[in-house]
Amino acid sequence: MNSEYFKKGIKAGIPIALGYFAVSFTFGMMAVKGGMTLWQSVLISLTNLTSAGQFAGLDIILAGGTLWEMALTQLIINLRYMLMSLTISQKLDKKYAFFHRFFVAFGMTDEIFGVSAAASGKVSPFFHYGAMALAIPGWTLGTLVGAIAGTVLPNFIISALSVAIYGMFLAIIIPPAKKNRTLVWVIVLAIALSTAFKYIPGLNKVSSGFAIIIVTVLVAALAAWLRPIKEEEEAVE
Numbered sequence: 001m002n003s004e005y006f007k008k009g010i011k012a013g014i015p016i017a018l019g020y021f022a023v024s025f026t027f028g029m030m031a032v033k034g035g036m037t038l039w040q041s042v043l044i045s046l047t048n049l050t051s052a053g054q055f056a057g058l059d060i061i062l063a064g065g066t067l068w069e070m071a072l073t074q075l076i077i078n079l080r081y082m083l084m085s086l087t088i089s090q091k092l093d094k095k096y097a098f099f100h101r102f103f104v105a106f107g108m109t110d111e112i113f114g115v116s117a118a119a120s121g122k123v124s125p126f127f128h129y130g131a132m133a134l135a136i137p138g139w140t141l142g143t144l145v146g147a148i149a150g151t152v153l154p155n156f157i158i159s160a161l162s163v164a165i166y167g168m169f170l171a172i173i174i175p176p177a178k179k180n181r182t183l184v185w186v187i188v189l190a191i192a193l194s195t196a197f198k199y200i201p202g203l204n205k206v207s208s209g210f211a212i213i214i215v216t217v218l219v220a221a222l223a224a225w226l227r228p229i230k231e232e233e234e235a236v237e
Contacts, residue, residue: 002126009130016111016131017138023051024139027058028146029153034062038147045143049109049136053077059208069210076216081105084113093122100125107132182227190219 024045031041036058048054053074060070085105092101104125112131116123177183197203197211206214 002124005124005126006130006133009127009132010134011130012115012127013112013131013134013138016109016115017134019111020051020135020139021142021145024142025146025149027051027054028143028148029150030055030146031058031143032147032150034058036061038144038151041147042140042144046136046140049107049139050074050078050081056208056212063208065207069207072210072213076213080110081108084108084110088113088116088123088128091116091119091123093124096125104128107136109135111135182223186219186223189222190215193219 027045028038028041031044032038044054044057048057056073056077057070060073082105085101085108088104088108089101092104107128112128112135115131116128119127173183173187177187193215194211197206197215203211
């Protein structure tokens, strides 16, 4: 049975790995362009597997940020993975040993959570292992290829390819924003505050890591206060 679950996980992980390759390619390219070595960028992807967290962490590393700044930034950005792991842990078949929950949590991403949450009934950890068996190599290999490309391609091509990451984030936020007006003003407010921290004198002295923390917490708190999700709305979604 475990082998069957593993095969299903591999099948579900194929499109995830392909998508990860494209995104991590940009990460690897930006990392070496910023001054990191090829193997440093690959090691980050191999041990983290978090797109937004890695891009934010890269900015902090290149800016010479502190470890506290890095830790707080990663905690805020990746907090959703803890919630996802807690949710999926409730769906895991109880016949499996407790340590499986730790491995499942390590490989938890938005996409893997999506395919697991959509499954009916109990979930086997071997389904996750199958998805992780492709997702992690896909993310790491994309970083490696991007890092190699960043060392050999001309700067104008690297700059053009770097736009891909912004396209990815737009593809993430635009579809749900069309269905929910609250998300529109949340996105606009986040952009406005980020711009303020970039250009307004005084605010532009705040490091990139703490700026991300402040904007994320402030916008999320305002959204939760002014436009909380009602139980009936949550049920519909």
